[in-house]
Each structure stands twice: as structure tokens, then as C-alpha cells.
Amino acid sequence: MGLSTSARNCYAYPLGDLSKEYFVEMMILDGCFLLELFRRVYFNEVGKDDPVFNVSCMREHDDPVFNVSCMQEHLYHDLLLLENQLPWSVLECLNNLTANSPGQRGAFLTLLVLNFFKQSEADLLMLNINLTPQYEILHILDLVRAAIVDGYNPETSNEPVENQQTKRELKLPQRIPNATTLSKAGIKFKKIQKEGECIMNIKFEKGVFKIPVLGIDERTGPLFRNLIAFEQCHRRPRHKITSYAVLMDNLIDSKEDVDFLCDKGILTNWLNPEDAAQFFNKLYNDTTVMGYNYSGLSEKVHDYYKTKWHKFMGILRRDYFSTPWAIISSITALILLALTLLQTLYTIPWPELIFVNFLQY
Structure with missing residues (x-):
């Protein structure tokens, strides 16, 4: 099965109305655009110290993607739409054919893609950009999901x-x-x-x-x-x-x-x-x-x-021990209560009280 046939089989709806030539042209144009986008982001922000720095990926002053406000944000959104996904096999094939060196083939594509999607602090908190996929990636959205759930350790028990x-x-x-x-x-x-x-x-x-x-x-x-x-x-x-x-x-x-x-x-x-x-x-x-x-x-x-009991202890901590002043007030109240009880005990005429009770019997 050729790459064109396998790529067509990735889509849910039949593509019979598209000729083979037109479908291949569409895959190449979309794939090359994505690779150029990912490489320009990487080599301008991360990869300048790369020994095989790709000079052709330097941004130009009139670049329509990077010089238009919010364009990257719109691309970020569109490239993650489930209905917009390009088969990973197509992207991988095009990357291997156009890479400058062997080091920019294979797993390097994963780094390129994930680097593009770490555009904000929120993304950095979720994505593992050093991901090594443990299964065959289907498309970009699948890769992003793998980078988020990587390292998940579900709770286990003694049950099978x-x-x-x-x-x-x-x-x-x-x-x-x-x-x-x-x-x-x-x-x-x-x-x-x-x-x-x-x-x-x-x-x-x-x-x-x-x-x-x-x-x-x-x-x-x-x-x-x-x-x-x-x-x-x-x-x-x-x-x-x-x-x-x-x-x-x-x-x-x-x-x-x-x-x-x-x-x-x-x-x-x-x-x-x-x-x-x-x-x-x-x-x-x-x-x-x-x-x-x-x-x-x-x-x-x-x-x-x-x-x-847990609810009672929670109320106790929240109402009486939540702040230093609340703790001091609670301790002061307890001390005053203890002193009051002691004073009451000492003022009661215990011997006389016992003697009177004895006479009553």
C-alpha cells in the first residue's frame, strides 16, 4: 500500500471525488507549509545554537505569518482542530525528504511540532516537549495528547x-x-x-x-x-x-x-x-x-x-485556628475558662457542703 493510499484511508469520509494527483498535491502543500512554519519557529527561537542551523528558515521582514498580529494564535487554534488533522505519516515523510541533516529526521519532527505548541506559560505547564512516543502517532493532535498524558501514573490497588x-x-x-x-x-x-x-x-x-x-x-x-x-x-x-x-x-x-x-x-x-x-x-x-x-x-x-469527625476538625481549624490572631484568641479564651473553673472550685465550701448533706440523711 502506497503512502497516498494509506493517507486517503485516514479520513472518515470517502474521497472519491478527489483525483489521486490533486490529493497528493494537497497533502504536499499542507505538509510543506506546516514544516516551514514549525522550522521557522524552532530555528528562530530555540535552534540558533544548533550545529546544523537552518539558514533558509530565517524569518523575513515581510513574513505574513510572524509579522501579522495574532496570526500564530489563529494557527495554533486551527492546527489543533480534529477535522483539520494531516496524517502524521505524510508529515514525517516530507520532513525526512527535506531535512538538512540526519539529525533533523525521525524524532526531531516531534520536537519541532511540540516546540510550536508551547506558546504560553499554560502550554509549558502541560506539555512534555522531550516526549518519546510509545506508540504510532496518528496526527498532530494525537502527539499533543501524548505529550500531555505522558508520565501519568494512575492509582493502583491489589486487584487485577x-x-x-x-x-x-x-x-x-x-x-x-x-x-x-x-x-x-x-x-x-x-x-x-x-x-x-x-x-x-x-x-x-x-x-x-x-x-x-x-x-x-x-x-x-x-x-x-x-x-x-x-x-x-x-x-x-x-x-x-x-x-x-x-x-x-x-x-x-x-x-x-x-x-x-x-x-x-x-x-x-x-x-x-x-x-x-x-x-x-x-x-x-x-x-x-x-x-x-x-x-x-x-x-x-x-x-x-x-x-x-473530619468535618468537626475542619470547622475547628477554620473558625478557631485559621489565623495567628484566631489562635491567640482561642488560647486566651481557654485559659480564662480554665481559670474561671478553678476559681469556682476553690470558692465552693466543700467540707461544710459534705457535712450538711450528711445531716440530711
């Missing part, structure tokens, strides 16, 4: 993996209270400090949520929606991004939850807090979740939240 998977698929995701409600019940939230940590490695241990930092800006919504759409329509990927979206929607109901997680350093938000909350609330509408990745975590959170 088959049993865990069956249980997750048989029941709907269990919803947990939002972040501010959980905080009032005594649950703590901490950000994971480890650099390059996969955003999906969320843990809940001994009443503490440990969550990697997530950056949110105007690109994050379209990116996640296309990733979720890809997971919904393709048979290979598990619903990892969809599971993450469901859990974050549980934790974030309103702008108060956004502000709370921002104060904890878990969210880095460049949007209005209300817009950020709406982003999570509408992220996975009209989707299904097969194999919810956080079912075990949700059960542990529910068990902890339902325990009355």
Missing part, C-alpha cells in the same frame, strides 16, 4: 487490572463536592512542586489533595475540547483527558473555587475567574466516560468527606 477496568466501566463517575466545600470539611489542597509533573497525576492521601499546577488561558479551552473529541471518536485512546475534565469540573463549580485553587497555587489563571469556572463546567458536555480514571480517588474522597 482487568477487575479494576471492569468496575470502572460498569458505573458512572461518582461526583464529589467542589473544592471550597471539601476545604470546609477539613480536606487540604496542595500543589505538586515537581517540575514537569503530568497534570493528571492527582492524588488524595490522608485528607490531602495533591494536584499538579494547571495553567488556563484563551487557548486551553479549544485544546481540551479537541482532545476530548478525539478520545470520543477514536477506538485507541482511553478517556484520560475526559476523566481529568470530569474531576476538575467536580472541584470547580464557581469563581470562588477558582480563586481558592489559585490561592493554593494549583491554578494559574489568565482568564476572568467566572470565565475559568465556565470553562470547566462546559468542557465535557454531551460526552461519555469509559473507564473513569479517578473512580478510586473519588471513593476515597467521599469516605473522608462523610466522616463527621
Whole structure:
């Protein structure tokens, strides 16, 4: 099977109305444009110290892509649309044919593409640009998804993996209270400090949520929606991004939850807090979740939240030990109460009281 035939088979709808010559020309034009775009970004911002620096990729003063305001942002959005994807095999073939040296073939293409998509601080927090794909990449969106979920370590138990998977698929995701409600019940939230940590490695241990930092800006919504759409329509990927979206929607109901997680350093938000909350609330509408990745975590959170002692201790910490002044006031009140009790005990005529009671009998 030739590359042209395999590329045609990648599309869901028949392309019978397109001649072979026109289809090949379209693939070459689109592929060469993408490679030129990725190379100009890389060699102008990252690769100037590359020993095989590509002089032909230097930007010109009248470059219509890099000299027009917001053009890169529009390209970022369009290149991640699921319906706009170019087969990875086409892009890889064109890159190998036009590379300046052997070092710019093969895995170097992955670096070129991911370097283009780290345009903001939010992207840097999510993408592992040094990714080595563990499976055959289908297209650019598939590569970006692989760079986000790389390093994900789901929680395990003593059950066989088959049993865990069956249980997750048989029941709907269990919803947990939002972040501010959980905080009032005594649950703590901490950000994971480890650099390059996969955003999906969320843990809940001994009443503490440990969550990697997530950056949110105007690109994050379209990116996640296309990733979720890809997971919904393709048979290979598990619903990892969809599971993450469901859990974050549980934790974030309103702008108060956004502000709370921002104060904890878990969210880095460049949007209005209300817009950020709406982003999570509408992220996975009209989707299904097969194999919810956080079912075990949700059960542990529910068990902890339902325990009355944990709620009591949470109220105690929040109302009486939340600030230094509250702690001082609480300790002062306890001391005064203890002194009052002692004074009362010392003023009671214990011998006379006992003698009177004895005479009454």
C-alpha cells in the first residue's frame, strides 16, 4: 500500500471525488507549509545554537505569518482542530525528504511540532516537549495528547487490572463536592512542586489533595475540547483527558473555587475567574466516560468527606485556628475558662457542703 493510499484511508469520509494527483498535491502543500512554519519557529527561537542551523528558515521582514498580529494564535487554534488533522505519516515523510541533516529526521519532527505548541506559560505547564512516543502517532493532535498524558501514573490497588477496568466501566463517575466545600470539611489542597509533573497525576492521601499546577488561558479551552473529541471518536485512546475534565469540573463549580485553587497555587489563571469556572463546567458536555480514571480517588474522597469527625476538625481549624490572631484568641479564651473553673472550685465550701448533706440523711 502506497503512502497516498494509506493517507486517503485516514479520513472518515470517502474521497472519491478527489483525483489521486490533486490529493497528493494537497497533502504536499499542507505538509510543506506546516514544516516551514514549525522550522521557522524552532530555528528562530530555540535552534540558533544548533550545529546544523537552518539558514533558509530565517524569518523575513515581510513574513505574513510572524509579522501579522495574532496570526500564530489563529494557527495554533486551527492546527489543533480534529477535522483539520494531516496524517502524521505524510508529515514525517516530507520532513525526512527535506531535512538538512540526519539529525533533523525521525524524532526531531516531534520536537519541532511540540516546540510550536508551547506558546504560553499554560502550554509549558502541560506539555512534555522531550516526549518519546510509545506508540504510532496518528496526527498532530494525537502527539499533543501524548505529550500531555505522558508520565501519568494512575492509582493502583491489589486487584487485577482487568477487575479494576471492569468496575470502572460498569458505573458512572461518582461526583464529589467542589473544592471550597471539601476545604470546609477539613480536606487540604496542595500543589505538586515537581517540575514537569503530568497534570493528571492527582492524588488524595490522608485528607490531602495533591494536584499538579494547571495553567488556563484563551487557548486551553479549544485544546481540551479537541482532545476530548478525539478520545470520543477514536477506538485507541482511553478517556484520560475526559476523566481529568470530569474531576476538575467536580472541584470547580464557581469563581470562588477558582480563586481558592489559585490561592493554593494549583491554578494559574489568565482568564476572568467566572470565565475559568465556565470553562470547566462546559468542557465535557454531551460526552461519555469509559473507564473513569479517578473512580478510586473519588471513593476515597467521599469516605473522608462523610466522616463527621473530619468535618468537626475542619470547622475547628477554620473558625478557631485559621489565623495567628484566631489562635491567640482561642488560647486566651481557654485559659480564662480554665481559670474561671478553678476559681469556682476553690470558692465552693466543700467540707461544710459534705457535712450538711450528711445531716440530711
